[in-house]
Amino acid sequence: MTRIEVTVNGVRRDAEVEPRQLLVYFLRETVGLTGTNVGCDTSSCGACTVLLDGESVKSCTLLAVQSDGREVTTIEGMASDGEFHPLQEAFHRNHGLQCGYCTPGMIMAAASFLHENPTPTEEQVREALEGNLCRCTGYQNIVKSILDAAGQMSGVKA
Amino acid sequence: MAMTQERAIGSPVLRKEDPELLTGQATFIDNMTLPGMAWMAMVRPPFVHAKIDSIETSDAASMPGVIGVYTAADLEGEWGGPLPFVWPITEDIKVPVHWPLTKDKIRFNGDAVAVVVAETRAQAKDAAEAVTVKATRLPAVTDMEEAMKDEVVIHEDLGTNVVVHWSHGGAGDQGVFDTAPVIVKERYHQPRLIPNAIEPRGCLAMSIPAQGEFTLWSATQIPHVVKVTLSGTCNIAESKLRIIAPDVGGGFGSKLNVYAEEALSLVLARRTGRPIKWIEERTENYVATTHGRGVTHDVTVAATEEGKILGFKVEELADMGAYFQLLTPGIPELGGWVYMGPYDTQSYWFEFRGIVTNATPTDAYRGAGRPEATYVLERAVDALARRLAKDPAELRRLNLHAPFSEATAFSSGLSVDSGNYEPALDRALELADYHQFRKEQQARRESGDVKQIGIGLSTYIEMCGLAPSQILGALRYAAGGWDGATIECLPTGKVIVKTGTSPHGQGHVTSWAQIVSDGLGVPVDDIEVLHGDTAITPLGMDTYGSRSVAVGGVALHFAMEKIKAKARTIAAHELEVSEDDVEWADGAFRVKGAPDKAKTIPEIAFSAWHAHALPGGVEPHLNGTAVYDPPNFTWPAGTHICVSEVDTETGAVEILNYVAVDDCGVVINPQIVEGQIHGGVAQGIAEALYEEALYDEGGNLITSSMTQYLVPSAMEIPSMTLDRTETPSTTNPLGVKGIGEAGTIAAPPAVINSVIDALSHLGVTEVGKPATPERVWRAIQRAKGGAA
Numbered sequence: 001m002t003r004i005e006v007t008v009n010g011v012r013r014d015a016e017v018e019p020r021q022l023l024v025y026f027l028r029e030t031v032g033l034t035g036t037n038v039g040c041d042t043s044s045c046g047a048c049t050v051l052l053d054g055e056s057v058k059s060c061t062l063l064a065v066q067s068d069g070r071e072v073t074t075i076e077g078m079a080s081d082g083e084f085h086p087l088q089e090a091f092h093r094n095h096g097l098q099c100g101y102c103t104p105g106m107i108m109a110a111a112s113f114l115h116e117n118p119t120p121t122e123e124q125v126r127e128a129l130e131g132n133l134c135r136c137t138g139y140q141n142i143v144k145s146i147l148d149a150a151g152q153m154s155g156v157k158a
Numbered sequence: 159m160a161m162t163q164e165r166a167i168g169s170p171v172l173r174k175e176d177p178e179l180l181t182g183q184a185t186f187i188d189n190m191t192l193p194g195m196a197w198m199a200m201v202r203p204p205f206v207h208a209k210i211d212s213i214e215t216s217d218a219a220s221m222p223g224v225i226g227v228y229t230a231a232d233l234e235g236e237w238g239g240p241l242p243f244v245w246p247i248t249e250d251i252k253v254p255v256h257w258p259l260t261k262d263k264i265r266f267n268g269d270a271v272a273v274v275v276a277e278t279r280a281q282a283k284d285a286a287e288a289v290t291v292k293a294t295r296l297p298a299v300t301d302m303e304e305a306m307k308d309e310v311v312i313h314e315d316l317g318t319n320v321v322v323h324w325s326h327g328g329a330g331d332q333g334v335f336d337t338a339p340v341i342v343k344e345r346y347h348q349p350r351l352i353p354n355a356i357e358p359r360g361c362l363a364m365s366i367p368a369q370g371e372f373t374l375w376s377a378t379q380i381p382h383v384v385k386v387t388l389s390g391t392c393n394i395a396e397s398k399l400r401i402i403a404p405d406v407g408g409g410f411g412s413k414l415n416v417y418a419e420e421a422l423s424l425v426l427a428r429r430t431g432r433p434i435k436w437i438e439e440r441t442e443n444y445v446a447t448t449h450g451r452g453v454t455h456d457v458t459v460a461a462t463e464e465g466k467i468l469g470f471k472v473e474e475l476a477d478m479g480a481y482f483q484l485l486t487p488g489i490p491e492l493g494g495w496v497y498m499g500p501y502d503t504q505s506y507w508f509e510f511r512g513i514v515t516n517a518t519p520t521d522a523y524r525g526a527g528r529p530e531a532t533y534v535l536e537r538a539v540d541a542l543a544r545r546l547a548k549d550p551a552e553l554r555r556l557n558l559h560a561p562f563s564e565a566t567a568f569s570s571g572l573s574v575d576s577g578n579y580e581p582a583l584d585r586a587l588e589l590a591d592y593h594q595f596r597k598e599q600q601a602r603r604e605s606g607d608v609k610q611i612g613i614g615l616s617t618y619i620e621m622c623g624l625a626p627s628q629i630l631g632a633l634r635y636a637a638g639g640w641d642g643a644t645i646e647c648l649p650t651g652k653v654i655v656k657t658g659t660s661p662h663g664q665g666h667v668t669s670w671a672q673i674v675s676d677g678l679g680v681p682v683d684d685i686e687v688l689h690g691d692t693a694i695t696p697l698g699m700d701t702y703g704s705r706s707v708a709v710g711g712v713a714l715h716f717a718m719e720k721i722k723a724k725a726r727t728i729a730a731h732e733l734e735v736s737e738d739d740v741e742w743a744d745g746a747f748r749v750k751g752a753p754d755k756a757k758t759i760p761e762i763a764f765s766a767w768h769a770h771a772l773p774g775g776v777e778p779h780l781n782g783t784a785v786y787d788p789p790n791f792t793w794p795a796g797t798h799i800c801v802s803e804v805d806t807e808t809g810a811v812e813i814l815n816y817v818a819v820d821d822c823g824v825v826i827n828p829q830i831v832e833g834q835i836h837g838g839v840a841q842g843i844a845e846a847l848y849e850e851a852l853y854d855e856g857g858n859l860i861t862s863s864m865t866q867y868l869v870p871s872a873m874e875i876p877s878m879t880l881d882r883t884e885t886p887s888t889t890n891p892l893g894v895k896g897i898g899e900a901g902t903i904a905a906p907p908a909v910i911n912s913v914i915d916a917l918s919h920l921g922v923t924e925v926g927k928p929a930t931p932e933r934v935w936r937a938i939q940r941a942k943g944g945a946a
Binding site: 133 | 172173175176177179180181182183184186188189280354355356357358405406407408410439440441662663664665829830832833836837838839840841863864865869871872873875877878901
């Protein structure tokens with residue numbers, strides 16, 4: 001077992017983890033934050049996307065020990081004071097989710113992307129989502145949601 | 159008191175189910191933990207077709223945390239019968255026996271021979287890998303025509319791999335298929351597809367041994383069907399078995415089944431006295447969860463020189479896989495009723511043979527038989543248009559059934575509820591800028607452009623709202639097709655709706671609240687919809703086959719009728735008028751001629767609850783239950799058009815424009831309906847251009863993970879243009895038809911037709927499905943007479 005210190009959604013967590021434990025299972029099983037989903041075992045689907053020091057990563061591709069001393073943000077850390085994050089709000093408004101299983105990963109990937117590119121084109125949004133698979137929505141309303149959120153976040157009316 | 163209520167039906171109410179899904183608070187099966195819970199892992203050895211010589215479990219059993227390792231022999235006494243198969247479509251069908259763990263032989267990649275129970279997920283998985291299986295390899299067949307030779311028989315007791323032959327038709331003059339002025343014969347292959355719900359399967363079983371009670375949480379579309387069938391398989395009284403579908407992350411037919419792992423977790427909970435959890439891995443999902451399609455069709459179109467279609471004759475081979483799952487041979491049969499499409503034809507013939515192969519069992523995949531049928535019809539109509547040198551849109555127009563607003567018999571023998579097909583065709587042509595693209599196509603052909611343009615149409619019809627129980631009985635299906643609803647009006651004005659449908663992304667919680675809001679005059683926010691728990695909603699037949707709104711949604715209507723009949727009596731009593739003087743208007747019971755004298759449902763519910771002054775003979779509490787058995791199917795229809803650009807040097811296909819004009823009858827929530835179409839079309843485009851389950855010669859699945867099987871991303875799926883026409887169903891009082899599968903049914907032929915249309919001037923008539931760059935390039939080379 002290895003000792004790690006990770007800040008998850010602003011709260012410091014000290015834990016003993018098995019060296020082979022993946023970050024996603026550390027979050028789900030050790031920390032108890034089950035909002036981050038697992039959809040594949042080949043790092044293909046992106047359902048497990050979280051932010052590591054603000055940048056999106058697939059939490060099934062990292063070991064928990066690799067998050068030692070760093071900051072992780074999960075879907076549970078997005079809303080604040082009972083208010084949706086603008087991305088959550090936009091996904092709701094634009095029907096950007098159906099079964100909701102890919103949604104946390106989509107939102108985390110989009111959060112990281114909009115931080116890099118606050119005013120993207122549709123094509124850029126689609127490119128940014130290449131690593132996140134959805135089987136329900138055909139992506140159309142996900143893309144629309146992210147463009148809408150970008151507008152809201154940069155103060156421009158969507 | 160007088161107020162005008164805004165209609166909830168038809169408005170894009172934002173989904174009530176979203177907040178928990180958006181914040182990570184959903185209860186997907188893998189988020190559940192119970193005290194004392196142990197983990198289950200399946201042992202699926204790396205064989206395709208092999209006779210089991212020995213299974214060595216002692217190493218695994220002694221590994222850390224292992225509670226037990228069980229083979230078929232160890233669990234012999236647990237079963238009341240094999241895994242359920244509920245659709246023996248013919249009297250002489252040969253049914254492969256399918257046990258949760260195979261006993262003598264391994265018959266496909268995913269066939270499990272043993273199961274491990276351990277303290278943790280990792281310990282169970284490690285121990286499963288330590289089970290040693292010795293087996294003698296047998297030749298494997300995954301190709302249907304090879305399997306039909308019976309050189310390798312997969313179930314020896316059946317004596318053949320050709321296990322079912324079903325034919326249907328004979329309507330009209332069958333001679334036309336030999337004598338018509340124009341006869342077009344085509345053969346189409348549609349490969350196996352892997353459904354890929356983003357949440358894999360999983361289950362969690364718990365027992366209370368002293369009571370003999372069991373609860374199974376499962377990522378399933380069909381908790382009610384699981385309860386009835388597994389009570390038999392697992393020897394549990396149905397009254398002691400509760401099935402709960404928690405939040406379910408997509409299904410697409412792959413969770414419309416009853417699987418070995420659900421049965422095993424129940425009997426192992428009984429055996430070990432521990433809650434047992436199993437979560438499928440994605441690579442496991444690819445071999446152990448049902449596949450879709452896997453069919454080859456020979457179609458004959460009989461027509462006149464003018465292009466009037468006289469009939470379709472269709473012979474199909476359908477890959478069943480190594481066993482029957484819940485419905486397996488029923489899927490091609492379901493398609494067998496729509497091989498006329500929206501066309502006014504007279505002659506009809508359909509037959510199929512079901513072939514057992516050494517591959518994962520097939521079963522429903524979004525559309526279930528109807529996409530397969532529509533692909534064949536719409537490809538064949540285009541082939542006819544090419545033969546006659548006619549515009550494919552105009553050829554379709556010539557053959558579309560004239561409008562009808564009362565149920566009308568079509569040549570397959572079923573009665574279609576209502577239809578008006580031409581407006582959708584016209585609207586789609588307009589939205590697709592059809593004539594402009596035809597001009598552009600001509601210009602590019604003349605200039606010999608490397609990139610050619612193709613326009614593909616698909617005018618489809620679906621059979622939804624599964625299903626009238628009498629028809630299901632006549633088709634030898636084991637269950638009915640009804641659905642149930644219970645509505646409880648609480649004294650505080652809130653309303654609880656218990657539905658027998660089991661949504662997994664379709665938004666029933668919102669749409670059902672809209673239906674009830676209009677029916678009872680209660681705000682959507684005051685209505686709570688409960689589903690997916692057989693103890694809370696015991697009357698149900700679940701969610702599949704675009705049936706939910708057309709059966710379960712309509713059941714709400716009839717439950718509300720009962721509530722309102724009682725509420726009217728109470729209202730008249732309290733308003734001190736006769737019942738005849740009370741009418742339902744603007745969301746309340748009102749005195750005729752004095753609409754301000756009114757009682758709302760919440761007011762009446764309160765009266766019915768305290769019951770201080772109810773009229774004689776009226777029971778306290780305002781509630782109603784209805785079980786609705788639809789008198790007919792519902793028949794959505796529409797036109798989809800795909801405009802593609804094909805690079806004739808590389809074979810790459812790019813979709814320039816995709817238009818879908820669908821008619822699903824009355825729309826409850828347009829935003830949800832559009833979402834269903836987007837997703838369905840995306841799956842259809844995926845089917846046409848990207849997805850295919852491939853096996854090697856030894857019968858191993860080559861496309862064994864998401865890195866080999868191309869589920870498209872946002873980069874591959876284009877933005878679509880949608881519109882609707884609205885022809886109310888005559889089957890039900892809501893006028894609804896269903897929309898879950900339309901996109902998947904309509905899109906594959908629209909896309910493939912567009913690719914062929916782009917290349918037809920080069921002599922290309924077939925590109926194969928999926929139309930990968932390599933296939934398209936080879937088709938071009940073949941047409942040029944070069945090496946392909």
